[in-house]
Amino acid sequence: MRPLRYTRATEVEQAVATVSADPAGAFLAGGTTEVDLVRLGVAPHDLLVDINDLPLDDVEDLPGGGLRIGALARMNDVARDPRIVARYPGISQALLLGASEQLRNMASMGGNLCQRVRCAYFRDGVSPCNKRDPGTGCSALDGQNRGHAILGTSEHCIATHPSDVAVALVAFDAQVHSIGPSGARMVAIEDFYLQPGDTPHIEHPLEHGELIVAMEVPALPLAAQSLYLKFRDRQSYEFALVSVLAALQVQDGLVADVRLALGGVGTVPWRARRAEAQLIGAPATTTSFVDAAAAELRLAVVREHNAFKVPLAQRAIVRGLSEAMAVAAPGGPR
Numbered sequence: 001m002r003p004l005r006y007t008r009a010t011e012v013e014q015a016v017a018t019v020s021a022d023p024a025g026a027f028l029a030g031g032t033t034e035v036d037l038v039r040l041g042v043a044p045h046d047l048l049v050d051i052n053d054l055p056l057d058d059v060e061d062l063p064g065g066g067l068r069i070g071a072l073a074r075m076n077d078v079a080r081d082p083r084i085v086a087r088y089p090g091i092s093q094a095l096l097l098g099a100s101e102q103l104r105n106m107a108s109m110g111g112n113l114c115q116r117v118r119c120a121y122f123r124d125g126v127s128p129c130n131k132r133d134p135g136t137g138c139s140a141l142d143g144q145n146r147g148h149a150i151l152g153t154s155e156h157c158i159a160t161h162p163s164d165v166a167v168a169l170v171a172f173d174a175q176v177h178s179i180g181p182s183g184a185r186m187v188a189i190e191d192f193y194l195q196p197g198d199t200p201h202i203e204h205p206l207e208h209g210e211l212i213v214a215m216e217v218p219a220l221p222l223a224a225q226s227l228y229l230k231f232r233d234r235q236s237y238e239f240a241l242v243s244v245l246a247a248l249q250v251q252d253g254l255v256a257d258v259r260l261a262l263g264g265v266g267t268v269p270w271r272a273r274r275a276e277a278q279l280i281g282a283p284a285t286t287t288s289f290v291d292a293a294a295a296e297l298r299l300a301v302v303r304e305h306n307a308f309k310v311p312l313a314q315r316a317i318v319r320g321l322s323e324a325m326a327v328a329a330p331g332g333p334r
């Protein structure tokens with residue numbers, strides 16, 4: 001039996017001060033990840049500070065057409081918010097394709113961004129794992145690595161980032177707003193996620209005790225034509241082998257604007273910037289999509305069991321862009 005301390009915070013400053021003051025402290029939102037990791041002995045926390053009474057669960061309009069999503073807004077509530085559905089359908093779809101109905105009712109947006117990897121060696125609590133116990137090695141390099149990443153990896157960690165909605169947020173240049181012991185700050189979401197390099201235990205720039213209060217998605221007309229596709233071993237209640245967020249604007253047969261991001265293949269939610277750069281100004285054709293997908297995957301580093309992700313990701317990109325083009329066409333499906 002492992003004794004745990006539990007307390008509820010009613011103010012942001014109180015939550016931040018309580019966790020900051022205790023190296024074994026952690027925030028507890030929906031608990032759908034944190035409780036598992038504490039039970040498994042993977043999270044070294046014995047003080048859980050429940051943040052569910054904090055007033056951080058709204059979705060608010062921003063001047064100019066963007067949205068501010070509170071860190072405690074639940075995945076299902078955000079997915080079904082009519083403004084999200086209309087302006088950022090890719091966010092709604094990414095949320096609804098994640099976890100299960102019950103989990104999405106509990107799970108918060110802030111907790112989703114901070115969820116830990118699903119690598120079995122990380123979660124078993126005993127295998128060598130640089131992310132859990134820095135310096136012990138990476139069991140996945142020569143082990144069971146079928147679900148592991150092929151982009152953004154290092155010799156120290158190849159775990160895939162598990163969040164679906166983070167892929168959509170990366171595609172739309174969202175910002176993460178937080179309050180910590182050093183005050184309030186904002187970080188672009190692409191800078192929020194850190195590739196493993198030689199410090200895989202550091203996943204984001206949050207200080208200990210720093211609380212995400214919201215994420216802001218800027219106004220982006222193109223996002224209204226976005227879609228999210230997810231490919232996995234079974235059709236529900238499963239993490240992505242590959243996923244793709246695509247949005248496309250075509251003028252006179254040429255790609256005028258594009259957003260493309262990948263899940264299931266990167267150590268971070270992967271913005272496909274090489275493919276985007278190659279597509280801008282190119283004919284909006286399958287040939288261009290195939291070439292752009294190949295350019296993005298050129299840097300893939302595969303292991304014994306995950307090489308299949310390269311062609312799967314390429315096909316997913318082509319399909320995502322083709323379907324996004326159909327959505328963007330006048331009278332196309334919405």
Ligand SMILES: Cc1cc2nc3c(=O)[nH]c(=O)nc-3n(C[C@H](O)[C@H](O)[C@H](O)COP(=O)(O)OP(=O)(O)OC[C@H]3O[C@@H](n4cnc5c(N)ncnc54)[C@H](O)[C@@H]3O)c2cc1C
Nearest residue numbers: 029030031032033034098099108110111112114163164212
């Ligand atoms: C069976 C299963 C299947 C799943 N499938 C998917 C899937 O397909 N796609 C997907 O994207 N996700 C999936 N998930 C993950 C799920 O989305 C996350 O568990 C959930 O979003 C976490 O939110 P939470 O509120 O429960 O966080 P918690 O478990 O309460 O917290 C998670 C972590 O975030 C920290 N934290 C929480 N809130 C904040 C905050 N505001 N600021 C700073 N730190 C914070 C906590 O301290 C903890 O370390 C699945 C989970 C399970 C259990």
Ligand code: SF4
Nearest residue numbers: 119129138157158159
């Ligand atoms: S891939 Fe990362 S999380 Fe998995 S065992 Fe290696 S270091 Fe640990």
